[in-house]
Amino acid sequence: MRNDATWEVLSDLDLARAAVDDLGAFGELIRRHQDFVFGAVLRVVKNRTQAEDLTQEAFMRAFRALDGFRGDAAVRSWLYRIATNLAMNSVTRRREYPSDTMPERPAADRGPARSFEAEELRAHLREAIAELPDELRVPLVLREYDELSYQEIADTTGLPLNTVRTRILRARRALRDKMEAWR
Amino acid sequence: MSRACAIQDDQLRAFAAGVDESVIDEHVATCDECQEFLARLWDGALDTDLAEPVVKAIRLELFLLDVAKLFADVLGDMGRAGKVYLGGAEE
Numbered sequence: 184m185r186n187d188a189t190w191e192v193l194s195d196l197d198l199a200r201a202a203v204d205d206l207g208a209f210g211e212l213i214r215r216h217q218d219f220v221f222g223a224v225l226r227v228v229k230n231r232t233q234a235e236d237l238t239q240e241a242f243m244r245a246f247r248a249l250d251g252f253r254g255d256a257a258v259r260s261w262l263y264r265i266a267t268n269l270a271m272n273s274v275t276r277r278r279e280y281p282s283d284t285m286p287e288r289p290a291a292d293r294g295p296a297r298s299f300e301a302e303e304l305r306a307h308l309r310e311a312i313a314e315l316p317d318e319l320r321v322p323l324v325l326r327e328y329d330e331l332s333y334q335e336i337a338d339t340t341g342l343p344l345n346t347v348r349t350r351i352l353r354a355r356r357a358l359r360d361k362m363e364a365w366r
Numbered sequence: 367m368s369r370a371c372a373i374q375d376d377q378l379r380a381f382a383a384g385v386d387e388s389v390i391d392e393h394v395a396t397c398d399e400c401q402e403f404l405a406r407l408w409d410g411a412l413d414t415d416l417a418e419p420v421v422k423a424i425r426l427e428l429f430l431l432d433v434a435k436l437f438a439d440v441l442g443d444m445g446r447a448g449k450v451y452l453g454g455a456e457e
Contacts, residue, residue: 206421213417219401221416222408226384238412242420243427259401267391310441313434 195258203249213242216259220266227270237273241266244329244339250317251340261339268335311361315354322347323354369399378403 190198190211202209220241225234244265245252252261312320325331325339333351337344373390381390382404394400 206424209424210417210421213420214415216405217416218408218411219405221412222382222404225411226382229384235412235414235416239416239420239423242416243423246420246424256396257398257401259405260396260398263401264395267395310434310438313431314438 196254199249199252199254199258202246209242209246209249212258216262217242219259220262223263223266224270227267228274233273234270237269238266241269244269244325244331247324247329248321248339251321251342253341255341261341264335264338268331268338272330307362308358311358314361315357319350319354319357322350323358326351369397369403371397371399373397373400375403379407382407 190201190208193201193208193211195212195215198208198212198215202212217238221234221238224237224241225231228234228237241262245262248265252258256264312323315323321340322336322342325336326333331339333344333347336342336347336351340347342350371393373393377390378394378400381394390400394404
């Protein structure tokens with residue numbers, strides 16, 4: 184791993200490319216743009232603590248999508264889109280479910296046996312997702328785990344919208360096959 | 367400051383303060399010059415370094431993915447070994 188001083192001289196694009204294999208490069212990218220990303224998020228959510236959490240989440244998402252980043256847009260523009268999409272989704276969710284009103288699952292769903300089955304299922308699902316090739320796993324995780332829209336995934340990964348749809352469809356089919364084989 | 371896009375500093379300051387919500391959001395997303403202005407405006411806005419906690423969280427995520435993959439490989443090997451063993455026992 185190179186040291187921080189070496190990373191400082193690299194362009195954003197070179198850092199983004201290096202970050203795929205070296206977290207030191209991604210750390211430098213964060214240091215370089217964290218104020219900007221934080222400002223962009225704070226503008227939308229208007230709460231410093233929440234903005235800090237969302238800024239961290241935005242960088243996590245950026246890292247997950249690094250494989251798909253081709254450098255067509257500037258790194259800062261790419262981060263800006265990820266961060267503002269995340270912030271806007273967060274504001275929308277808060278409007279839909281203000282604190283203390285998040286819907287809970289019915290009690291019948293939470294018995295010990297159900298809970299064990301659900302945990303086992305989740306574990307198998309995690310394994311099945313981990314086994315997917317990156318080109319399918321990244322869009323699927325952004326969709327199912329990060330709850331991004333297809334358009335947001337296209338913006339984040341730099342893939343055409345139709346490719347995003349196709350890959351998510353293929354990923355779901357692959358997952359369904361794996362889970363059926365497990366059952 | 368004059369920019370090729372003709373967006374004024376005051377507009378960007380209002381945007382940064384959350385007053386001008388929608389008019390220039392799409393524009394800012396792709397305009398390097400406007401982003402440069404905002405980057406200078408927001409410089410120092412965050413009073414903590416997020417690089418370390420984010421990199422730690424990513425390391426943990428990568429580790430968990432590796433463990434899940436390893437676990438899946440081991441299960442696969444056990445399944446294959448079981449088939450070979452049972453096949454041999456039947457003969």
